[in-house]
Amino acid sequence: MSGYVRVFAHSNALLVSHVRNVLAAADIPVELRNMVLGGGAGELPLGECEPEVWVAPHNRERAEALIHAAMAGPGEMPGWHCPNCGETLEGVFDTCWRCGTPKA
Incomplete structure (x- = not known):
């Protein structure tokens, strides 16, 4: 690379x-x-x-x-819930780790 x-x-x-x-x-x-x-x-x-x-x-x-x-740390970016499967994710993630749905 x-x-x-x-x-x-x-x-x-x-x-x-x-x-x-x-x-x-x-x-x-x-x-x-x-x-x-x-x-x-x-x-x-x-x-x-x-x-x-x-x-x-x-x-x-x-x-x-x-x-x-x-x-x-966690205070910088708020967490979110996947609109597809409902998984709770940390704010640093743009995509659900469980189902792959992008952050809305």
């Missing part, structure tokens, strides 16, 4: 994986980089060892908004 842009980097691989999951739930294709370079810290510059999340340029703005909302 060439031509992608970095939208998130952090030394905590679990946080990077969470961001990846948030974006994937919003149907944004994601590429993870540097997930196993943590052992190189000290040998390599720190900025080159941090796990990173990359997306296509046309998804950058939406991805950054979703990341910001996910990092801000």
Whole structure:
């Protein structure tokens, strides 16, 4: 996946994986980089060892908004109920995880 842009980097691989999951739930294709370079810290510059999340340029703005909302916590975006199946979803999700219906 060439031509992608970095939208998130952090030394905590679990946080990077969470961001990846948030974006994937919003149907944004994601590429993870540097997930196993943590052992190189000290040998390599720190900025080159941090796990990173990359997306296509046309998804950058939406991805950054979703990341910001996910990092801000639940108060930022209100939850919603799927109009098709009634599932309760967190505000960061644009599509119902249960039935795939888009947020109204």
